[in-house]
Amino acid sequence: AQSVTQLDSHVSVSEGTPVLLRCNYSSSYSPSLFWYVQHPNKGLQLLLKYTSAATLVKGINGFEAEFKKSETSFHLTKPSAHMSDAAEYFCVVSDRAEAGNNRKLIWGLGTSLAVNP
Amino acid sequence: DVKVTQSSRYLVKRTGEKVFLECVQDMDHENMFWYRQDPGLGLRLIYFSYDVKMKEKGDIPEGYSVSREKKERFSLILESASTNQTSMYLCASSSRGGRTETQYFGPGTRLLVL
Numbered sequence: 438a439q440s441v442t443q444l445d446s447h448v449s450v451s452e453g454t455p456v457l458l459r460c461n462y463s464s465s466y467s468p469s470l471f472w473y474v475q476h477p478n479k480g481l482q483l484l485l486k487y488t489s490a491a492t493l494v495k496g497i498n499g500f501e502a503e504f505k506k507s508e509t510s511f512h513l514t515k516p517s518a519h520m521s522d523a524a525e526y527f528c529v530v531s532d533r534a535e536a537g538n539n540r541k542l543i544w545g546l547g548t549s550l551a552v553n554p
Numbered sequence: 555d556v557k558v559t560q561s562s563r564y565l566v567k568r569t570g571e572k573v574f575l576e577c578v579q580d581m582d583h584e585n586m587f588w589y590r591q592d593p594g595l596g597l598r599l600i601y602f603s604y605d606v607k608m609k610e611k612g613d614i615p616e617g618y619s620v621s622r623e624k625k626e627r628f629s630l631i632l633e634s635a636s637t638n639q640t641s642m643y644l645c646a647s648s649s650r651g652g653r654t655e656t657q658y659f660g661p662g663t664r665l666l667v668l
Contacts, residue, residue: 471656480558481644481659527596541612542657546596
């Protein structure tokens, strides 16, 4: 069975400092991995995704994540935090459905990122 | 620009009422999903549909039903609302095609059951 663990429920950084949001997964298959972001009172938005191409994936708003198979990790980073980065971040792994063309996602519990001035 | 809309942003209902949550997508996506989001529990899949009139149970289908009569519209029904169904409900859609397609989300409906 596939699963995903976000190692920190809350992360607080100062504006201009690096961001690191940690995610570990377990998967019996070659996974697809995603990071989604949810700003307050807004819908979930895809930040980036890994689909077995380049292991370093660049996303929107300066975020990137590196797929490390040996460590079963997909940590999200950004060199310099901005106030607008304050949001909830979800790490997600794909699940091969048993039948049909549908696909289920396995969601982490989320990491709340606070950015202090 | 892709768009998923949900019929209400906020909804207040009483215990025992029948509740309809509607979701519409304009991307001609085959797959549609209903999730609920609760603090500390992340997103949990209630139901999904991979074609018109097709549906499959997700992880927490009890107390819910769904309807997909048209490709663009996916409705979530609470037959008899209960207080433990107070939650944020999120609709999403994606195209058919394997493990890598992105899910696009609506803004959510925050439901309060009194």
